[in-house]
Amino acid sequence: MTRRVAAPKPRLRSWLESPVAGPLITFLLIFFLLSFVPNFLTMRSVSGIVNAATLTGMITVGITLLMIAGEFDLSAGALMAVGAFLYGGLTMNGSPPLVALLMALIIPGLLGAFNGLLLVWTGIPSFIVTLGTQFIYRGALWVYSGGIMLQTVQQIPIYDVFNGRMDFIADLIKDANFRTALLWLLGVVFLFQYILTRTRFGNHVFAIGGNPGAAKAQGVNVNRTKVICFIISGVLSGFAGVLLFSQYKTAKIATGAGEELKAIASAVVGGALLTGGEGSIVGALIGVMLISMLRTGIILLNLPFIPADNFEAVVGVTIVGAAILNNWIRSRA
Amino acid sequence: MSGNGTDTPVVHMEKIVKRFGTITALNQVDFTVNRQEIVGLLGDNGAGKSTLIKVLTGVYPPTSGKIYFEGKLVNITSPRIARALGIETCYQDLALVPHMSITRNFFLGRELTRHLGPIHWLDLHQMDKESRDALRNIGIHIRSPREKVGKLSGGERQSIAIGRAQYFGAKLLILDEPTSALSVGETHKVLTYTLAAKERGLSVIFITHNVGHVYQVADRFVILRHGELVGSYPKEEVTEKDIASLITGERER
Numbered sequence: 400m401t402r403r404v405a406a407p408k409p410r411l412r413s414w415l416e417s418p419v420a421g422p423l424i425t426f427l428l429i430f431f432l433l434s435f436v437p438n439f440l441t442m443r444s445v446s447g448i449v450n451a452a453t454l455t456g457m458i459t460v461g462i463t464l465l466m467i468a469g470e471f472d473l474s475a476g477a478l479m480a481v482g483a484f485l486y487g488g489l490t491m492n493g494s495p496p497l498v499a500l501l502m503a504l505i506i507p508g509l510l511g512a513f514n515g516l517l518l519v520w521t522g523i524p525s526f527i528v529t530l531g532t533q534f535i536y537r538g539a540l541w542v543y544s545g546g547i548m549l550q551t552v553q554q555i556p557i558y559d560v561f562n563g564r565m566d567f568i569a570d571l572i573k574d575a576n577f578r579t580a581l582l583w584l585l586g587v588v589f590l591f592q593y594i595l596t597r598t599r600f601g602n603h604v605f606a607i608g609g610n611p612g613a614a615k616a617q618g619v620n621v622n623r624t625k626v627i628c629f630i631i632s633g634v635l636s637g638f639a640g641v642l643l644f645s646q647y648k649t650a651k652i653a654t655g656a657g658e659e660l661k662a663i664a665s666a667v668v669g670g671a672l673l674t675g676g677e678g679s680i681v682g683a684l685i686g687v688m689l690i691s692m693l694r695t696g697i698i699l700l701n702l703p704f705i706p707a708d709n710f711e712a713v714v715g716v717t718i719v720g721a722a723i724l725n726n727w728i729r730s731r732a
Numbered sequence: 733m734s735g736n737g738t739d740t741p742v743v744h745m746e747k748i749v750k751r752f753g754t755i756t757a758l759n760q761v762d763f764t765v766n767r768q769e770i771v772g773l774l775g776d777n778g779a780g781k782s783t784l785i786k787v788l789t790g791v792y793p794p795t796s797g798k799i800y801f802e803g804k805l806v807n808i809t810s811p812r813i814a815r816a817l818g819i820e821t822c823y824q825d826l827a828l829v830p831h832m833s834i835t836r837n838f839f840l841g842r843e844l845t846r847h848l849g850p851i852h853w854l855d856l857h858q859m860d861k862e863s864r865d866a867l868r869n870i871g872i873h874i875r876s877p878r879e880k881v882g883k884l885s886g887g888e889r890q891s892i893a894i895g896r897a898q899y900f901g902a903k904l905l906i907l908d909e910p911t912s913a914l915s916v917g918e919t920h921k922v923l924t925y926t927l928a929a930k931e932r933g934l935s936v937i938f939i940t941h942n943v944g945h946v947y948q949v950a951d952r953f954v955i956l957r958h959g960e961l962v963g964s965y966p967k968e969e970v971t972e973k974d975i976a977s978l979i980t981g982e983r984e985r
Contacts (some may be wrong), residue, residue, distance in 0.1 A: 609829035617841035676831040
């Protein structure tokens with residue numbers, strides 16, 4: 400086994416092999432191109448891009464974890480609405496903020512557990528299970544809320560804790576309108592990057608996605624690990640709902656619709672494989688930011704054939720392009 | 733079965749019967765593996781080789797029959813129990829996770845961790861060192877323990893699975909078609925590691941279709957046909973050609 404293949408230098412090669420390499424290269428490339436667009440390199444645009452990405456970013460963490468484990472969670476958007484309703488409703492009627500927060504995390508977490516248990520009990524693919532449960536959860540939400548929209552003008556301090564303006568930054572740097580949700584997102588990203596790459600549980604997540612048979616043969620509890628991933632995705636979706644309500648102070652049954660697909664796209668742009676076994680939380684964060692950056696870039700470009708409300712076409716091209724580029728970079732490594 | 737001396741077989745399976753509904757997959761099969769012995773388990777498709785192994789490793793419960801491990805009657809009801817006894821199986825496709833590094837595969841399910849209070853983390857440095865040393869000790873040299881298993885050749889993967897089983901204290905190693913998809917050179921390596929495992933005191937069950945490969949390393953051949961034991965033949969008593977004709981039934985016993 401002393402055979403050596405002519406290849407790039409070992410360090411560069413191992414870096415290119417990492418799932419973050421492709422997304423980062425794509426991100427920098429597009430950032431470079433967009434930097435020529437007027438008004439793109441301003442604090443106003445940059446902070447706008449970041450703020451627009453935080454809510455999707457939060458559910459992308461859980462979705463990426465599940466995709467590495469080889470599963471999908473299409474109910475994430477619905478669970479975001481459930482979290483937003485519980486948190487919003489409870490804070491508005493004067494419940495202690497901590498109770499509201501816990502309910503908005505625990506209930507979506509339990510619904511996530513239900514997704515996972517349905518998967519392991521019935522053996523039906525999670526894509527189908529959660530395709531169904533997302534409608535069940537929105538239906539339950541309709542029953543719970545009576546179908547009305549939730550809205551408030553109250554200003555409770557906890558809203559600022561989760562998604563308030565960080566005026567001290569805007570005071571230092573003109574137009575840098577970052578919000579506190581960014582700090583929560585970065586905390587969650589680094590926590591889960593650590594859990595995935597540095598803990599026994601993370602090792603098992605990669606193993607059950609990469610080769611479930613091998614994981615089982617080595618004594619990994621495949622089903623338990625999957626259910627835990629679904630619980631995490633549920634809790635993070637609920638938390639995304641908390642961040643959403645804290646910012647907009649409104650929630651409706653359709654809140655968060657389509658977010659799960661954006662999150663899957665971000666995870667794929669960020670280097671996750673649809674077949675499982677590979678991906679990265681930091682890569683997914685880059686993916687979310689890339690899509691948000693592109694959206695702002697397109698709006699600023701004001702192209703004749705692509706008005707701002709048709710930017711999704713460009714995002715679609717990027718998703719496919721990034722997936723191809725990621726594959727290419729990995730195959731060259 | 734008495735005592736625990738060196739003449740006690742590692743495994744002795746007695747009159748094993750396994751029925752699936754009306755089909756008899758194994759009929760009164762006796763099977764023994766002695767200490768530091770490589771046994772070639774041979775038979776055509778459907779002869780009952782893998783059923784016998786699945787009974788031994790706790791995947792299927794036998795309909796009737798007894799299993800002795802190191803002289804003691806045991807009831808192997810799950811793969812976990814087989815493993816705790818020291819029976820390790822290296823399946824062709826189910827051995828390793830291709831997207832993960834050699835180290836992470838080596839310690840999968842048995843990761844080394846360090847902790848500070850309730851916070852645990854993987855001791856990757858120690859695991860890298862131990863997996864590299866363990867593989868080197870049995871003559872397997874790897875470029876880097878962080879290399880992904882998917883980048884390795886089939887023979888290299890087999891050898892890592894064998895090395896892992898040895899490192900974690902296996903007494904009986906079951907190799908399921910270890911050479912079936914390998915080139916000549918790679919096959920040679922896997923056969924070398926199989927012999928090395930025996931030198932280190934392990935017993936090996938080598939399941940294969942390929943008489944040529946197993947003939948180079950096995951001490952004894954056990955042949956099954958249609959779920960029944962054809963016989964057990966020490967290497968001195970049979971040629972490759974004899975074995976081939978016993979498998980197909982051209983020749984009776």
